[in-house]
Amino acid sequence: MKARDLRLEPVTVPVGAGLPAKRPAHTTRIQLPDHLADLAVEALIDEAELSPKPGLVDRRSNGAHTDMTLALMHASALALWPCLRNMAAAAQTIGTIGQPLRASLGQLGREGEAAMLAATHGVNTHRGAIWALGLLVAAKALDPDASASTVAARAGRIALFDDPAMPQQHSHGLQVRQRYGRSGAREQAQQGFPAVIGHGLPHLQRSRASGASEANARLDALLAIMAVLSDTCLLWRSGPAGLAAVQQGARAVLDAGGSATLAGRRHLRALDQQLLQLNASPGGAADLLAACLFLDKAGSL
Numbered sequence: 001m002k003a004r005d006l007r008l009e010p011v012t013v014p015v016g017a018g019l020p021a022k023r024p025a026h027t028t029r030i031q032l033p034d035h036l037a038d039l040a041v042e043a044l045i046d047e048a049e050l051s052p053k054p055g056l057v058d059r060r061s062n063g064a065h066t067d068m069t070l071a072l073m074h075a076s077a078l079a080l081w082p083c084l085r086n087m088a089a090a091a092q093t094i095g096t097i098g099q100p101l102r103a104s105l106g107q108l109g110r111e112g113e114a115a116m117l118a119a120t121h122g123v124n125t126h127r128g129a130i131w132a133l134g135l136l137v138a139a140k141a142l143d144p145d146a147s148a149s150t151v152a153a154r155a156g157r158i159a160l161f162d163d164p165a166m167p168q169q170h171s172h173g174l175q176v177r178q179r180y181g182r183s184g185a186r187e188q189a190q191q192g193f194p195a196v197i198g199h200g201l202p203h204l205q206r207s208r209a210s211g212a213s214e215a216n217a218r219l220d221a222l223l224a225i226m227a228v229l230s231d232t233c234l235l236w237r238s239g240p241a242g243l244a245a246v247q248q249g250a251r252a253v254l255d256a257g258g259s260a261t262l263a264g265r266r267h268l269r270a271l272d273q274q275l276l277q278l279n280a281s282p283g284g285a286a287d288l289l290a291a292c293l294f295l296d297k298a299g300s301l
Contacts (some may be wrong), residue, residue: 032088032141032144033085033086033088033092033137033141034085036088036141037081037088037137039298040080040084040133040136040294041078041080041084042293043133043290043291043293043294044076044080044129044133046218047286047289047293048074048077050218050222052219052268052269052272053219053222053286054246054268054272054275054282055275055280055281056282057070057073058070064279067123068125072120073125076116076119076120076123076125076126078119079115079119080126080133083108083109083112083130084112086111087108087109087138088137088138088141089141091138091141096142097158098161101161102161102162102163103163105134105135107165113127113130116130128287129287131189131287132189132287132290133290133291133294135155136152136155136193136298137294138155138158139151139152139154139155139158140298142154147299148197148295148298149197151298152193152197152295153192155189156190156191159189159190183230184230184232184284185284185287188229193288193291195225195228195285195288196225196288196291196292196295198228199224199227200221200289200292201221201295203217203223203224204217204218204221204296205217206220207220207221207260210258216259219258219259219268220254220258222285222289223250223259223268225288225289226282227250227251227254229284230243231246231284232284233282233284234246234280234282234283234284238278238279242275242279245271245274245275245278245280246271246280246285249267249270249271249275252267252271253271
């Protein structure tokens with residue numbers, strides 16, 4: 001079924017709403033692709049800033065990475081705004097899920113990756129996030145009223161189409177699949193992001209409902225994703241031992257009551273120390289946390 005044409009339906013956002021002002025807040029019109037790109041970049045920055053994340057770059061340290069810093073993650077996220085905006089606009093223009101949309105997203109994604117690498121001087125900070133968030137902003141642009149689960153399912157349908165122009169690459173994810181027989185970011189997307197919809201978002205919402213701070217709720221969402229994801233970033237850097245450590249350690253934090261509890265924080269510190277010793281970084285889970293935060297933010301459109 002062809003999605004409705006949204007080009008004449010800009011999102012209206014009050015400027016100054018929620019802030020004290022001497023005069024009434026005025027309104028401006030923000031086009032939907034711009035707004036979705038804003039939310040996606042915001043999700044990337046929120047993920048990077050979240051602390052303490054075991055093995056990952058955050059406000060405390062560079063985690064298990066020697067080539068990434070928090071400032072670099074910020075620069076990368078901001079460099080992706082045009083790519084994400086253009087992906088949402090392409091979905092609006094094409095208007096339906098199919099090969100043309102997939103091909104357009106593939107080309108725009110490669111342009112976004114080039115912009116990322118230029119901003120980071122060749123460091124791959126967000127390649128997986130371009131894939132996940134690109135699919136999700138496109139799916140949301142097709143129907144801004146759709147629920148998170150519907151958006152994820154539609155993103156999965158887009159991901160099922162092949163990109164004929166995609167160059168042949170021996171990516172880390174492909175090598176991990178060949179070596180360990182584990183699925184990666186492509187399959188996670190094609191299945192409708194089950195780690196996000198079935199685990200990350202529910203834990204985010206439950207932790208909020210239980211009174212946890214926003215930071216703790218987001219950490220619990222990350223841990224829920226880590227506990228179930230066959231993270232190819234982990235497998236590439238530290239093999240099955242690293243993946244097992246992450247999954248078991250993340251479950252231990254959640255089983256202890258989550259990151260907001262004293263027992264949970266003890267397990268979280270132990271997991272962080274273990275991952276640093278293993279040189280293990282759950283980068284795939286970090287990308288999916290950004291996807292989770294985007295869906296959470298976009299749900300209020």
